[in-house]
Amino acid sequence: xxxxxxxxxSPTPQFVGAFALMSPVLADRTLESCGSLQSASSNPTxxxxxxxxxxRIPLADSRCVVALWAWPLHQTIxxxxxxxxxxxxxxxxxxxxxxxxxxxxxxxxxGTETRRRAxxxxxxxxxxxxxxxxxxxxxxEVDWFSLLGVISLLCFAPFIVFYFIMACDQYxxxxxxxxxxxxxxxxxxxxxxxxxxxxxxxxAKIYAIWVSFQVFLYMCIPDVLHMVIPGYVGGVQxxxxxxxxxxxxxEINGLQCWLITHVLWVANAHYxxxxxPTIIIDNWIPLLWCTNILGYAVSTFAFIxxxxxxxxxxxCKFTGNVFYNYMMGIEFNPRIGKWFDFKLFFNGRPGIVAWxxxxxxxxxxxxxxxxxxxxxxILVNVLQAIYVLDFFWNEAWYLKTIDICHDHFxxxxxxxxxxxxxxxxxxxxxxxxxxxxxxxQLHALSVLLLGxxxxxxxRSTNHQKDxxxxxxxxxxxWGNKPSYIECSYKSSDGxxxxxxxxxxxxxxxxxxxxxxxxxxxxxxxxxxxxxGHLHPYFYIVYMTILLVHRCVRDEHRCSSKYGKDWKKYxxxxxxxxxxxxx
Ligand code: NDP
Numbered sequence: 001x002x003x004x005x006x007x008x009x010s011p012t013p014q015f016v017g018a019f020a021l022m023s024p025v026l027a028d029r030t031l032e033s034c035g036s037l038q039s040a041s042s043n044p045t046x047x048x049x050x051x052x053x054x055x056r057i058p059l060a061d062s063r064c065v066v067a068l069w070a071w072p073l074h075q076t077i078x079x080x081x082x083x084x085x086x087x088x089x090x091x092x093x094x095x096x097x098x099x100x101x102x103x104x105x106x107x108x109x110x111g112t113e114t115r116r117r118a119x120x121x122x123x124x125x126x127x128x129x130x131x132x133x134x135x136x137x138x139x140x141e142v143d144w145f146s147l148l149g150v151i152s153l154l155c156f157a158p159f160i161v162f163y164f165i166m167a168c169d170q171y172x173x174x175x176x177x178x179x180x181x182x183x184x185x186x187x188x189x190x191x192x193x194x195x196x197x198x199x200x201x202x203x204a205k206i207y208a209i210w211v212s213f214q215v216f217l218y219m220c221i222p223d224v225l226h227m228v229i230p231g232y233v234g235g236v237q238x239x240x241x242x243x244x245x246x247x248x249x250x251e252i253n254g255l256q257c258w259l260i261t262h263v264l265w266v267a268n269a270h271y272x273x274x275x276x277p278t279i280i281i282d283n284w285i286p287l288l289w290c291t292n293i294l295g296y297a298v299s300t301f302a303f304i305x306x307x308x309x310x311x312x313x314x315x316c317k318f319t320g321n322v323f324y325n326y327m328m329g330i331e332f333n334p335r336i337g338k339w340f341d342f343k344l345f346f347n348g349r350p351g352i353v354a355w356x357x358x359x360x361x362x363x364x365x366x367x368x369x370x371x372x373x374x375x376x377x378i379l380v381n382v383l384q385a386i387y388v389l390d391f392f393w394n395e396a397w398y399l400k401t402i403d404i405c406h407d408h409f410x411x412x413x414x415x416x417x418x419x420x421x422x423x424x425x426x427x428x429x430x431x432x433x434x435x436x437x438x439x440x441q442l443h444a445l446s447v448l449l450l451g452x453x454x455x456x457x458x459r460s461t462n463h464q465k466d467x468x469x470x471x472x473x474x475x476x477x478w479g480n481k482p483s484y485i486e487c488s489y490k491s492s493d494g495x496x497x498x499x500x501x502x503x504x505x506x507x508x509x510x511x512x513x514x515x516x517x518x519x520x521x522x523x524x525x526x527x528x529x530x531x532g533h534l535h536p537y538f539y540i541v542y543m544t545i546l547l548v549h550r551c552v553r554d555e556h557r558c559s560s561k562y563g564k565d566w567k568k569y570x571x572x573x574x575x576x577x578x579x580x581x582x
Pocket of ligand 1 (some may be wrong): 279398401402403458462465499500501502503507512513514515518550558561
């Protein structure tokens with residue numbers, strides 16, 4: 001932790017990058033400076049959708065400069081979109097959705113707690129009253145700070161990933177040495193790249209087979225596990241209600257895919273010998289180029305698809321900024337056909353199924369290089385496998401998490417799942433290939449206990465919320481009937497829905513104890529690598545930034561969604577992550 005804090009405290013490239021990754025979403029605020037650009041020039045519904053008066057300031061405002069140079073590109077795309085005959089039919093619905101959001105989102109993003117504007121219901125189930133519940137969704141507009149963050153990330157995030165992998169490959173996992181070499185002129189960017197493995201067709205073939213195999217498992221093998229394993233929830237499941245009020249169906253078969261993949265991996269390692277178990281680490285840098293190609297291709301496809309053939313136009317969100325749209329996504333739940341859901345597939349499959357295989361490959365490499373596997377490597381494999389298996393065992397629950405319920409699908413998820421996750425979440429195993437640390441029994445036991453305690457808090461907290469929401473409060477939490485706060489919110493069709501916020505069990509201790517447990521587990525993975533280098537501790541630094549930021553972002557969104565009811569909840573449960581501290 002001390003190491004992590006050191007990194008956090010100094011403006012190293014890693015920290016700046018990791019922070020930058022989160023910054024665009026952190027600043028989900030209304031763009032006051034550039035609002036007039038969007039409404040006057042490009043917005044296809046500009047005549048009906050004007051930002052509030054406070055958003056209208058002269059174009060010459062210097063804060064708009066960054067946005068302006070991107071403007072021609074954005075306008076071209078918007079124009080193609082508007083003039084596409086294919087899309088015209090959908091525009092009506094989208095305009096309606098935009099109207100619904102726009103009238104309320106700006107004031108809500110600014111923290112207004114009560115809404116006095118009446119929204120007539122479209123389906124007659126309920127109607128607006130004098131004091132309305134909040135409405136949720138991401139901001140429609142982007143401030144210049146977010147824009148800068150977005151552009152920096154799009155340019156630099158792939159290099160951050162490369163930096164950490166290259167540091168092991170060329171500098172024995174030293175984080176500072178490559179940086180110092182570059183600063184002192186002993187190395188140049190060119191020489192660093194020259195020394196790195198380049199793209200190879202054999203890596204491309206491996207990666208293509210891998211992704212195709214995962215698509216095949218996802219699409220073609222319906223789940224049977226839920227029929228044979230008691231307590232496991234799989235098969236066709238409902239997602240959460242989208243901002244437009246839809247409930248999508250998902251085929252939950254992740255556990256089955258994970259099992260088939262791993263059985264084949266083990267069978268190959270012991271019987272078939274089609275490929276070496278070190279195949280992943282042996283092609284690690286060439287594979288990095290392939291994952292980047294897929295990450296950018298998927299994000300670009302999702303971006304274009306949102307303009308040309310969105311799955312559900314009412315759940316699209318255009319901020320008026322092309323970079324932000326590209327990064328944070330436009331479509332909420334892009335799909336191909338009825339079942340290929342981009343979020344569920346890319347979030348879970350090529351990256352998280354691969355996570356445990358990557359670790360196994362590292363383990364095999366240690367065995368190959370040193371003739372034995374260290375206890376630290378076993379600990380990392382076991383603790384991370386628990387986390388991955390937990391994810392797939394609870395995949396139906398995952399449909400109710402922020403990734404699926406609230407984030408739109410763009411580069412942030414598409415590229416992040418293809419590249420960031422498999423490369424940076426597995427840094428500990430990679431480090432241990434270069435530094436085969438053998439831990440003392442006490443150290444190993446402490447790491448194991450920390451990891452298991454973290455997992456217990458993480459899982460129990462998530463389980464309590466899931467149970468509470470599934471049974472609508474008709475359950476027992478810590479042996480008692482749960483206490484909760486009744487709340488309501490509004491979807492973009494104007495319909496009002498009821499919900500409940502749990503205030504007992506772990507949710508009565510702090511508002512995000514599941515994140516705290518996750519952080520404890522993350523720290524355990526890092527501590528399993530000993531204290532010799534900063535490299536494996538990047539993960540805890542990154543996770544802290546990710547989850548603290550996520551916590552702030554989620555609370556901002558919940559406050560917009562639930563208004564005064566959220567305030568009641570925060571009054572009842574005062575702390576976010578650590579009772580008495582934060
Ligand atoms: P949560 O599961 O905590 O979901 C937050 C949502 O839960 C809120 O938006 C709100 O949604 C609802 N909610 C909040 N408070 C309450 C309450 N008191 N009672 C009932 N519902 C409540 O967050 P995430 O989806 O971010 O995370 C899920 C898990 O995934 C976490 O354990 C996290 O640690 C982990 N995670 C791991 C990551 C990784 O990279 N390893 C990344 C991100 C998450 P609503 O609108 O429905 O009310």
